[in-house]
Structure formats: structure tokens, C-alpha cells
Amino acid sequence: MKDDILDVLMYLFENDIDEEEMGLNDDPALLKRELIEAGFLSSQVNKAFTWLEGLSEPANWININPQRTASIRVYVPDECDKLDIECRGFLLHLEQIGVLDAMSRELIIDRVMALDTEDLELEQLKWIVLMVLFNQAENEEALAWIEDIIYQEERTGHLH
Numbered sequence: 001m002k003d004d005i006l007d008v009l010m011y012l013f014e015n016d017i018d019e020e021e022m023g024l025n026d027d028p029a030l031l032k033r034e035l036i037e038a039g040f041l042s043s044q045v046n047k048a049f050t051w052l053e054g055l056s057e058p059a060n061w062i063n064i065n066p067q068r069t070a071s072i073r074v075y076v077p078d079e080c081d082k083l084d085i086e087c088r089g090f091l092l093h094l095e096q097i098g099v100l101d102a103m104s105r106e107l108i109i110d111r112v113m114a115l116d117t118e119d120l121e122l123e124q125l126k127w128i129v130l131m132v133l134f135n136q137a138e139n140e141e142a143l144a145w146i147e148d149i150i151y152q153e154e155r156t157g158h159l160h
Contacts, residue, residue, distance in 0.1 A: 005115055006124050008040050008048035013131060051114055055135055073105065082112055087125045099142040108132050126150050
């Protein structure tokens with residue numbers, strides 16, 4: 001039995017996401033039924049759909065002021081509990097090379113915190129980054145970059 005929200009989200013992303021936006025291209029009730037038939041728990045399917053709704057909501061709560069290049073994001077203890085040093089370093093790296101801006105980073109952190117998983121692995125974080133960037137039309141180049149990393153790792157089994 002598959003019971004992780006991220007497993008549901010990754011399955012949806014790979015199989016049922018419309019190429020234009022992070023929206024489901026079929027009837028949600030039908031998709032939920034298909035996911036349950038595929039072995040996902042009903043509770044996790046519902047949580048995954050709630051997570052997706054949070055992804056598509058406008059990020060009015062994010063109040064980002066222009067940052068100087070020397071500024072750095074300080075994580076609160078709850079965020080540190082979910083995002084280990086490797087994950088936080090990866091987000092910092094993505095910002096430094098221009099794949100993420102501050103708003104995207106905050107949305108990624110928000111979606112990580114919305115998961116009910118205790119410890120997030122780097123590979124899982126990469127999928128969340130991919131989903132967030134996929135939902136932002138203005139980030140096509142960044143999306144292509146993170147897609148290359150994820151799918152290349154899947155083919156070769158190597159981490160960068």
C-alpha cells in the first residue's frame with residue numbers, strides 16, 4: 001500500500017498533469033478513484049489534492065522585499081526539522097545560480113511544510129521544486145533545468 005502524499009503527487013505529476021499548468025486534466029473525483037485503485041490510501045489522496053490546491057492559490061501571504069545579493073534566508077526550527085542541511089543547501093544553491101527567486105523559494109518551503117512527513121529527502125525536495133516551478137509559467141528555463149536534474153538522476157542513478 002502506497003501511503004505517502006509525495007508518492008501520490010509524483011504519480012499525478014508523471015501521469016495526469018496537464019502540460020500547460022499544474023492542474024488536473026480530468027475530473028478530480030475520477031482521478032481520486034483511479035489513485036485509490038492504484039493502491040494509494042484515500043486519506044493520502046485527499047491530502048495530496050489539498051496540497052495541490054495550496055500550490056495554485058495566489059501567494060499573497062508572501063511579502064518579499066527586494067534582496068541584496070549578500071542576504072540569506074534564515075530557517076526557523078520547524079523548517080530545519082523538515083529540511084535538513086542538505087536540502088537547505090540545495091535551495092540556497094538554486095537561488096545562487098538563479099533557478100529560484102525569493103518568492104519561489106518561499107512557496108517551496110510552504111509546500112514542504114504542508115506535507116505531513118517528518119524528514120524530507122533531497123530527492124523528494126527536488127520533486128517539490130519541480131512541481132512549484134511547473135506551476136509558474138515565467139520560470140520555463142528554471143523548470144527545464146530542474147527537470148533535467150531529476151530525470152537524469154532517474155536514468156543514471158547518480159546524484160549531482
